[in-house]
Amino acid sequence: MKRKLEISELIFKIISYTLLTIFALCCLYPFVYAISAAISGRDAVEYSQVVLFPKDIQFDAFKRMFNNNMFWNAYSNTLFLTLYGTIWSLFVAILGGYALSKKRLLFRRGFNFFLVFTMWFSAGLVPQYLNYLQTKDIFNSVGITDDKWLVVIAMGMAAMNIILLRNAFEGVPSEIEEAAIVDGASEFQVLRQVYIPMSKSTIATVALFFAISRWNGYFWARQMTSNSNEHPLQVFIRLQLEQYTDPEFMAGWNEVFASDSMIYALIVCSIVPILVIYPFIQKYFAKGVNVGGVKE
Amino acid sequence: MKAKAADFLVYDEVNQIYRENPEQAVRDDVEKHYWLHVCRAVAKDWRLYLMLIPMLLVFLFWRYFPMYELLGCFKVSDEVKPVAEQLFAGFSNFKVLLVGDGSKTTEFWRALRNTFLLSFYGLCFGFPMPIILALFFNEIKSNIARSVYQVMTYLPKFMSTVVMTSLVTMLVKQGSLTSNMGIVSQLLCNLGLVSKEVAQGGLLNQPGFFRSIYQISGIWEAAGYDSIVFFAAIIAISPTSYEAAQIDGAGKMAQMKYVVLPSILSTIVIMLITRIGSLLNIGYEKVLLLYNTNTYVTADVVSTFAQRYGMAGAAKGIASAAEMMNNVIGMLLVIGANTIARKASDVSLY
Numbered sequence: 001m002k003r004k005l006e007i008s009e010l011i012f013k014i015i016s017y018t019l020l021t022i023f024a025l026c027c028l029y030p031f032v033y034a035i036s037a038a039i040s041g042r043d044a045v046e047y048s049q050v051v052l053f054p055k056d057i058q059f060d061a062f063k064r065m066f067n068n069n070m071f072w073n074a075y076s077n078t079l080f081l082t083l084y085g086t087i088w089s090l091f092v093a094i095l096g097g098y099a100l101s102k103k104r105l106l107f108r109r110g111f112n113f114f115l116v117f118t119m120w121f122s123a124g125l126v127p128q129y130l131n132y133l134q135t136k137d138i139f140n141s142v143g144i145t146d147d148k149w150l151v152v153i154a155m156g157m158a159a160m161n162i163i164l165l166r167n168a169f170e171g172v173p174s175e176i177e178e179a180a181i182v183d184g185a186s187e188f189q190v191l192r193q194v195y196i197p198m199s200k201s202t203i204a205t206v207a208l209f210f211a212i213s214r215w216n217g218y219f220w221a222r223q224m225t226s227n228s229n230e231h232p233l234q235v236f237i238r239l240q241l242e243q244y245t246d247p248e249f250m251a252g253w254n255e256v257f258a259s260d261s262m263i264y265a266l267i268v269c270s271i272v273p274i275l276v277i278y279p280f281i282q283k284y285f286a287k288g289v290n291v292g293g294v295k296e
Numbered sequence: 297m298k299a300k301a302a303d304f305l306v307y308d309e310v311n312q313i314y315r316e317n318p319e320q321a322v323r324d325d326v327e328k329h330y331w332l333h334v335c336r337a338v339a340k341d342w343r344l345y346l347m348l349i350p351m352l353l354v355f356l357f358w359r360y361f362p363m364y365e366l367l368g369c370f371k372v373s374d375e376v377k378p379v380a381e382q383l384f385a386g387f388s389n390f391k392v393l394l395v396g397d398g399s400k401t402t403e404f405w406r407a408l409r410n411t412f413l414l415s416f417y418g419l420c421f422g423f424p425m426p427i428i429l430a431l432f433f434n435e436i437k438s439n440i441a442r443s444v445y446q447v448m449t450y451l452p453k454f455m456s457t458v459v460m461t462s463l464v465t466m467l468v469k470q471g472s473l474t475s476n477m478g479i480v481s482q483l484l485c486n487l488g489l490v491s492k493e494v495a496q497g498g499l500l501n502q503p504g505f506f507r508s509i510y511q512i513s514g515i516w517e518a519a520g521y522d523s524i525v526f527f528a529a530i531i532a533i534s535p536t537s538y539e540a541a542q543i544d545g546a547g548k549m550a551q552m553k554y555v556v557l558p559s560i561l562s563t564i565v566i567m568l569i570t571r572i573g574s575l576l577n578i579g580y581e582k583v584l585l586l587y588n589t590n591t592y593v594t595a596d597v598v599s600t601f602a603q604r605y606g607m608a609g610a611a612k613g614i615a616s617a618a619e620m621m622n623n624v625i626g627m628l629l630v631i632g633a634n635t636i637a638r639k640a641s642d643v644s645l646y
Binding site for chain 2: 006007008009011013016017019020021023024025026027028030031033034045046047048050051091092093095096098099100102104105106111114115118119120121122123124125126128129130131132135153154155157159162186187188191215216218219223234235237238241245247250258259260263264266267270271274275278282285
């Protein structure tokens, strides 16, 4: 039965479409502008003739950036941190979450509290900084001079993600585990062949969270990687921004493109890879929010 | 548990004597050899405990050891000595921050106030936006159109903080001799919302604009993504509820009030409580990337205050004291919020 829309419903529908369209366009506009400004000519950008569409199209800003070795270096550092950081965090979180999900674990409440307390109380920036400096000394003394390993191993662990995994493992029916044990599976085999396959989607979500926090990490990466060869992309972008908005540096600028175009080009380059993989990871993203750590 | 005589002694009918209850012997044994039993259990399940070790080490080294460093807030800060060997200073660092008469005192109170205000405004403006968006999404019946809208609004969430702040910086940048001001500044200028001189000097250099920029960029970044959880609650409402309300003559507003709102209320309450709990845990990265010396008045939060004095400067004791206070209040808020959530809705966050 199709019923006629009431007048109040119609009005609400119109309002919601209008406001949504405005909001969505506002969300999108900065990206479109960034792309346009990155490929527009110098005068067009500097005298704000670019509003939506590019003008006097040039690709020199992109070319200059792609010819910059530091850019590729930063990109590879970010990939390094994301790959190894995610693997390391996931390794620690899966093992820990699995052990915590077992009812027979002694002092289970104590271990849980040990974990959850870090969500309530964090030491803060300065103590962490001192702690990382000491860790760096220790790493250096055992011969690990590449600060990227420090960032990979010491940073980016989140109690919330371990709790997500623990809850997922708790949801696996114990009969399956018992069947595996009867068949002679060891603890590690049970984890590898029962629990991990059965909570794939949560693991994917948690892996995504780890990967994103690694990809986006800025502050500690900047504090801890002393050598500019080790800077990841985010630090590189920030340093470039600081350089290109410095009036003294800008005074000697004589290129066919505006200095702003460099920044916009950099921004575009750092977003594009995420946009490319976005369709594949979207469902895990939405799932992660709904899991949200809320435990009933 | 109440101890009964029968727990300890049982009457032996055959020999007509009292004997020790064998169960009690087991209980005694368990009590006496508690740690032995623990060790046996661990030895039997050693694989499980081995799995715990990496997690425990990571959290011990990089979450709990910093808490030990935090004790520096009770010490005279010293560049060379480790915390344990520094001289004990009692509460003097706290006194400097709370009741001193130097610049640090005023700056600390300002930072505390800013921390609270930035979160509070975020709660007032940033919190309702996702709910409104979710209500709007629900109006779009076509799946494709809704996906398009959703993807558009989620998009800013995929930028890192650095990219987001860089983009904001560029969009409201100051004008100079060779180059015009940022495009958004210009738009605001043309709309008459800000004066030309102010916009020319760069909106990020104006203390009065920092909070608006912070909140608007926050909404831009997160509103779409945060609406997912509310939208999920809304689409879970059975269509029959709407039909029943319509048959009873409810208009759109009445449907909102009596059908939609009650259904998503528990989600809203939980989200609200989480937000209140993290009122003082403001993301320092975004502030650090957006503020500058001109905007300390409205932008400086406790973390950035501590960063400035403790990491860039040498006043580690004072910086630690500031963070100690901030974090202790923050922890009390989180625990309080969680307790309320548990009481109110049987849903615990941890």
